[in-house]
Every structure is written in C-alpha cells, then in structure tokens.
Amino acid sequence: MLETDKVFSGSIPENYDRHMVPLIFEPYAADIARRAASLTPSAVLEIAAGTGVVTRTLTPKLSPAASYVVTDLNQPMLDYAASRQPPDSRLAWRQADAMALPFENAAFDLVLCQFGAMFFPDRISAYREAKRVLKPGGHFLFNVWDSIEENIFADDVTKALARFFPNDPPRFLARTPHGYHDVSQISSDLENAGFSDVEIETRAEQSRAPSPRLPAVAYCQGTLLRNEIEAREAGTLQAATDYAAAALAERHGSGEVAAKIQAHVILATA
Numbered sequence: 553m554l555e556t557d558k559v560f561s562g563s564i565p566e567n568y569d570r571h572m573v574p575l576i577f578e579p580y581a582a583d584i585a586r587r588a589a590s591l592t593p594s595a596v597l598e599i600a601a602g603t604g605v606v607t608r609t610l611t612p613k614l615s616p617a618a619s620y621v622v623t624d625l626n627q628p629m630l631d632y633a634a635s636r637q638p639p640d641s642r643l644a645w646r647q648a649d650a651m652a653l654p655f656e657n658a659a660f661d662l663v664l665c666q667f668g669a670m671f672f673p674d675r676i677s678a679y680r681e682a683k684r685v686l687k688p689g690g691h692f693l694f695n696v697w698d699s700i701e702e703n704i705f706a707d708d709v710t711k712a713l714a715r716f717f718p719n720d721p722p723r724f725l726a727r728t729p730h731g732y733h734d735v736s737q738i739s740s741d742l743e744n745a746g747f748s749d750v751e752i753e754t755r756a757e758q759s760r761a762p763s764p765r766l767p768a769v770a771y772c773q774g775t776l777l778r779n780e781i782e783a784r785e786a787g788t789l790q791a792a793t794d795y796a797a798a799a800l801a802e803r804h805g806s807g808e809v810a811a812k813i814q815a816h817v818i819l820a821t822a
C-alpha cells in the first residue's frame with residue numbers, strides 16, 4: 553500500500569458516494585446491516601465509515617435505545633456521510649484512525665467495518681484496537697473484497713489502464729482494495745489480535761449500471777485511482793476514463809451492464 557492510498561479528500565467523497573456506492577457498496581451494505589441488526593447490539597462503533605452507506609442502512613434497524621458512533625480517518629468522508637443522514641440522537645460522528653481508536657476499553661458490543669481493513673497499514677494493530685474497545689463476547693463484523701479477478705469491472709478497468717499507460721500501469725485497485733483477500737491470512741491476523749471464533753463467508757453479488765461509461769467513471773474518478781491517473785500526465789484523466797469505458801463497452805455491450813463482484817464477510821468474537 554502506498555502512503556497516498558488513504559487520502560480520500562478533494563472531489564473523491566462526492567464522486568465516491570455518487571458513483572461507487574450504488575455500483576458496488578450498496579448490496580454489501582444491505583448484507584452487513586442485516587447481519588449487524590440480527591446481533592441486536594446496544595452500543596455500535598463503525599470504523600472507516602466513508603460516506604455512510606452502512607450508517608444509512610443500519611440506523612433504522614437499531615433499537616431506539618441504541619448508540620451508534622460513526623468514525624473514519626478522513627474528515628471529508630465523514631462530513632459527507634453526516635450531510636446525508638437525517639438528525640438522530642443515537643448517532644455520534646468522530647474522526648478516528650482504526651489503529652488508534654479514541655475510545656475506552658469495553659465500550660461497545662459491536663464494531664463494524666465495511667471495506668476498510670484493506671486500507672489499514674497495520675491490520676493486526678487495528679484488530680487489537682477493535683478487540684480492546686469491545687466488551688468480552690462482543691462482535692467484530694467486517695468485509696473485504698475478494699481478489700480483483702473475482703470483481704469483473706475492477707479487473708477490466710485495471711487491464712484497460714495497463715494498455716493505456718503501458719510503461720507505468722496504475723495498480724491502485726489490485727494493490728489496495730483487492731490486495732487483502734487471503735482468508736487464512738485474515739483468520740491468522742484476527743487470532744494474532746486476540747479474537748477467537750472467526751467465521752468467514754464468501755459472498756458474490758452483481759454490480760449493475762445503466763451504461764458501461766458509469767463503471768469507468770466510478771473507478772477512474774471516484775476512487776484513489778483518480779490520483780494515480782492524474783499523477784501520470786496532466787489532462788489524461790478524461791482520456792483514460794474514455795479508454796476504460798470503451799473497453800467495458802467492447803466486453804459488456806453499450807446498454808445496461810452487469811457483472812460479478814465478490815467479497816468475504818467476517819464475524820469474529822472478542
């Protein structure tokens with residue numbers, strides 16, 4: 553992971569929420585919120601909450617007496633999340649690094665994290681922090697993307713950009729969001745952090761869009777791939793996006809498009 557692989561700011565929050573969230577995050581937000589609600593938690597901490605797709609999905613499912621603290625490393629992502637959420641006295645927003653959580657020991661009965669762990673430079677430290685703030689017997693529920701080959705549009709865009717920039721292919725998607733998918737590694741990291749009883753389920757969903765242009769714009773302009781493309785040559789963002797859109801159209805057609813996405817969903821007990 554590069555240092556720049558964690559800087560979600562500038563135009564990223566808005567483009568991320570508008571393009572990426574409906575494309576690949578919503579189906580997993582519905583899944584993780586359903587799993588979280590079935591644990592009937594009373595004190596929830598969400599880490600790496602981004603623009604709040606899980607927060608929006610889970611809040612209506614929590615009991616009226618529950619508390620829900622929503623955090624992210626990048627304040628601009630959290631500001632965007634808060635701007636989309638109706639006022640709710642159960643919710644509190646706080647900037648926080650997953651590896652140094654500003655909370656007391658045993659403060660929560662559920663720690664929740666959707667597609668954040670791949671961005672933590674030291675995952676065992678982050679998992680130890682999750683364990684520390686959980687009550688004994690509490691749950692850590694999170695998901696991570698499977699390999700890029702199992703996530704078709706991400707793979708297609710990465711391959712198209714490798715042809716567009718043959719001397720220096722931008723590899724953000726393979727390196728970071730799709731760079732932590734080995735289930736035995738995930739289990740052993742959790743065990744090293746003190747969790748017992750780790751359950752992992754691999755879940756496929758469909759990514760759908762009204763045209764092949766939308767996934768091209770989403771990946772090239774709504775993720776940190778944007779910074780990597782812009783760092784290569786001034787003015788190439790639009791041309792690179794067009795090239796990726798043409799490659800997607802060639803493979804998936806020019807009308808509505810759909811392709812497989814796949815992730816691992818992990819439940820660990822403190």
Ligand SMILES: C[S@@+](CC[C@H](N)C(=O)[O-])C[C@H]1O[C@@H](n2cnc3c(N)ncnc32)[C@H](O)[C@@H]1O
Pocket residue numbers: 558560573577599600601602603604605606623624625626629648649650651665666667668671672673
């Ligand atoms: C792919 S986004 C996922 C956001 C959200 N959970 C969702 O499902 O849309 C990854 C998030 O991880 C956050 N992040 C990166 N490094 C982090 C860290 N060390 N601690 C907490 N959050 C971090 C980023 O700011 C970003 O919002």
